[in-house]
Amino acid sequence: MSFAMHVPILAIAAPLLGAFSLPLMAKVHHRLRDLWAIIVGAFTVAMIVTLAVQVFGGGIQVYTLGAEAPDATLGPEGFPIRITLVADAMGAFMALISALLGGAALVYALGFAQDGKGKTLSMSLLLLLWAGMLGLKLTGDLFNFFVFLEITTVAACGLIAYRVWESRPPEAAFKTLVMFILGGLMVLLAVALLYGEYGALNMAYLSNQIGGGLIDRMALGLLVGGLLMKAGAVPMHMWAPDAYGEADANTAIVLVANTQAGLYGLLRMLFTLYGGAATPEVGWLITSLGALTVLVTVLMAVVQHRLGRLVAYGAVSQIGYMLLAAGVALVTVGARPEFGQLALQGSVFHMINDAACIGLLFLCVGAVHRATGTGDLRSLGGLAHTERWTSGFFLLGALALAGIPPLNGFASKLMIYQSVFMLSPILAALAVLASILLLAVFVRAFQGAFLGPRQNVVSKPPSPAMLIGMGVLAAVVIAFGLFPDVMVRHVVAPAAEALWTGRDAYMAAVLGG
Amino acid sequence: MRLLTGEGFWSPLVWLALAAGVALLAWALRSRGRQDYKRGTEQETPFLSGEPMPEGVHVGGQHMYWGFVEALRPVIDRLRAFHSGVVSDYVTWLVVMLAVVFLVVMLS
Incomplete structure (x- = not known):
């Protein structure tokens, strides 16, 4: 039995154990804590990259907990009763996004968070959220999906709220907690309905059984409702600007990854668990909510x-683009599969592009706040005179987010525009209009904060760790922008394919045959 | 090095080459412009709408798109009211949307 077989569980276990051991390290010395965080983060990223290489090179990886061998998914009676982790191309792709944002956030936090102001707590919760997201993306068990969803809820709300000496973060965390708990309960009720109907929790087994009956559809309604809220679809999005806007910069970017995990859950349920049972009407619903999300x-x-808050609304708008394209894929799955597949690729590609550019923008907001003590555009100005790196990174992230060529946001948005156009030219026009508005929004933000004469005294320039965190994301923005075809061919297309036609392979990997 | 996008394709490197050509053309045109600009003279005095302005004045970000925002004021006011910040409103919308989702899923 080789070490490589255990990579799926190690990717989850490393940040989970790291989260609980970090406070102990901090008791010894704060430098030991930082070193331990670097070791845990580097190990987690290495495990995720190894897993991705295994999956994109060799197909679906299955890991069964408690079995004699990790690939023994079925119990003695030929029934998948144990907890399984299933890493297909889509799961591995999502894990890569969490590696990118989790790694960048951890490095940034080393230089951004302050000792005596909850640094140990924030880094521990960050690792816990990372573990929860990875579990959510790799689990093949529906109840464990709910468990990891709850872990992300607790960790995310703790991360937003830990600055209790300020009034707004705890309030934002409370609102987020209420919404996440209700969404989680909806998912739990759906799990209970499916368990009552089929007596199983294994997603591959359930996928094989679900036929679209009354109980199945009730469970689908609950799953779609709960996960759309978690993904931040309008009008259930209102927690997101509160949470993103009040959280620390390094927290905000893992919250973005967490929101995308909700979207991933939605896609997994619609394409893998329900497969053909999800009708085009559900696709139209998601398309409409996507368009509404973008515009509002x-x-x-x-x-x-x-x-x-400005960047936060920009972040939620990008979820709208992903929903729009995913809805188009669901609508056209039977009628015009060639455009449905393109739409799904656009949606999936936009996830990692959005992660990089929105992540970069949030980290820049953190650097501005640290430098000036404020994030209010009415009192900012002329920061480009002194904060050159931050200004450059902000401009890069803003242009990429608005879809300006040749940056990464343009490539995925172009795929989305063209596929949406085939379904509805009006929706495509609205999507383009929203992108233009988004460019106007970020031109205003850049002009207000960075251009013009100096308005602020810069007290704390960004630390090297912060610059490394921002630099990594900026490099991704440029690289994926200049070579989108490489990314799409080797990573995005297999990930979208895993959802589009990979249901049978998913079931076969777990159930055999 | 082409990304197929359904109806067409996208090649960032070709775009970069074209952009470099346009930049070169712009630089060539600029270099043929007036040569009598002098630093440190009154030519550098800032004006706003034809009026001389004191140095250090910054047109803040909140002033941009004033006309656009005013034109859309009724829509924006409604959107602001919709984002009330009251958690019970958030929960109400969640329940409403759950009903809509159920309607679509059950009737489809």
């Missing part, structure tokens, strides 16, 4: 005067 959040971004 971009219009709200126009009138924000706090930089963090």
Whole structure:
């Protein structure tokens, strides 16, 4: 039995154990804590990259907990009763996104968070959230999906709220907690319905059984409702600007990854668990909510005067693009599969592009806040005179987010526009209009905060760790922008394919045959 | 090095080459412009709408798109009211949307 077989569980176990051991290290010395965080983070990233190489090179990886051999998914009676981890191309792709944002957030936090102001707590919760997200993306068991969803809820809300000496973060965390708990309960009820109907929790087994009956559809309604909220679809998105806007910069970017994990859950349920049972009407619902999300959040971004909330609305708007394209894929799955497949690729590609550019923007907001003590556009100005790296990174992230060529946001948005156009030219026009508005929003933010004469005294320039965190994401923005075809061919297309036609392979990997 | 996008393709490297050509053309045109600009003279005095302005004045980000926002004021006011910040409103919308999702799923 080789070490490589245990990679799926090690990817989850490393940040989970790291989260609980970090406070102990901090008791010894704060430098030991930082060193331990680097070791845990580097090991987790290495495990995720190894897993991705295994999956993209050799197909679906299955890991069964408690079995004699990790690949023994079936119990003695030929029934999948144990907890299984199933890493297909889509799961591995999502794990890569969490590696990118989790790694960048951890490095950034080393230089951004302050001792005596909850640094140990925030880094521990960050690792816990990372573990929860990875579990959510790799589990093949529906109840464990709920468990990891709850772990992400607890860790995310703790991360937003830990600055208890300020009034707004705990309030934002409370609102997020209420919404996440209700969404989680909806998922739990759906799990209970499916368990009552089929007596199983294994997703591959359930996928084989679900035929679209009344109980199946009730469970689907609960899953779609709960996960759309977690993904931040309008009008259930209102927790997201509160949470992103009030969280620390390094927290905000893992919250973005957490939101994308909700979207991943939705896609996994619709394409893998329900497969053909998810009708085009559900696709139209998701398309409509995607279009609504894009428009409403971009219009709200126009009138924000706090930089963090402005970027937060920009972040939610990008979820709208992903929903729009995923909805198109569901609508056209039977009628025009060639455009459905392109739409799904666009949606999946936009996830990692959004992760990089929104992540970069949030880290820049953190650097501005640290430098000036404020994030209010009414009192900022002229930061480009002194904060050159931050200004450059912010401009890069803003242009990429608005879909300006040749940056990464353009490539995935182009795929989305063209596929949405084949379904509805009006929706495609709305999507383009929203992108133009988003560019206007970020031109305003850049002009207000970075251009013009100096308005602020810069007290704390970004530390080297912060610059490394921002630099990694900036490199991804440029690299994926210049070589999108490489990324799509080797990573995005297999990930989208795993959802599009990979249901049978998923079931075969777990159930055999 | 082409990304197929359904109806067409996208090649960032070709785009970069074209952009470099346009930049070169712009630089060539600029270099043929006026040569009598002098640093440190009154030519550098800032003006805003034809009026001389004191140095250090910054047109903040909140002033941009004033006309656009005013034109859309009724829509934006409604959107702001919709984002009330009250958690019970958030829960209400969640319940409403759950009903809509159920309607679509059960009737489809």
